[in-house]
Amino acid sequence: MLFKNDVLAGIARGGVTLAFRRWQKPTVRTGGTLRTAVGVLAIDAIDVVDASDVTNEDAARSGHSSLDRLLADIEGQRAGTLYRIAFHLAGTDPRLELRNLTELGPTEREDLRRRLTALDRDVAWTLQTLRLITSHEGITAAELAGNTGFEKAALKQKIRKLKELGLTESLQSGYRISPRGRAFLDKV
Numbered sequence: 001m002l003f004k005n006d007v008l009a010g011i012a013r014g015g016v017t018l019a020f021r022r023w024q025k026p027t028v029r030t031g032g033t034l035r036t037a038v039g040v041l042a043i044d045a046i047d048v049v050d051a052s053d054v055t056n057e058d059a060a061r062s063g064h065s066s067l068d069r070l071l072a073d074i075e076g077q078r079a080g081t082l083y084r085i086a087f088h089l090a091g092t093d094p095r096l097e098l099r100n101l102t103e104l105g106p107t108e109r110e111d112l113r114r115r116l117t118a119l120d121r122d123v124a125w126t127l128q129t130l131r132l133i134t135s136h137e138g139i140t141a142a143e144l145a146g147n148t149g150f151e152k153a154a155l156k157q158k159i160r161k162l163k164e165l166g167l168t169e170s171l172q173s174g175y176r177i178s179p180r181g182r183a184f185l186d187k188v
Contacts, residue, residue, distance in 0.1 A: 006063065
């Protein structure tokens, strides 16, 4: 579930606590979490709703300036069932702290090596990708795909795994190596 920057700012301030999405099948579940650029959201409820039941309060709580704007946004979404998703900001993204940890002991370095080796089981890509990101801060998935031979969508999924390990960061456009990633690569 993606959010526009102004909605993310509203979530960070605590004013935005609802979203409306048309889905064939929900991509989040009640009790689950969702990581965003402003932190981790706890999903409180997901309800099927009819657009005619959406209120002015719903519009405000979803970051829209009016009910008409929310309804226009809903109409612009792909076909599917309309869901009302209630959530709250549960805390910071744990990857933020992880990617800033630069003191890597031998055990931690070995654990990262083992994890990268597991990611490379079909084809070696992790170190090549990390080095490309290191040498070209802001490099996009399309540019990386051209340099690695992977399809863009597949490569984006792979880079998410590096992000989970705290080795990369997503920028507004493209990627950069994290301080943890740099510390790891300095010892490889």
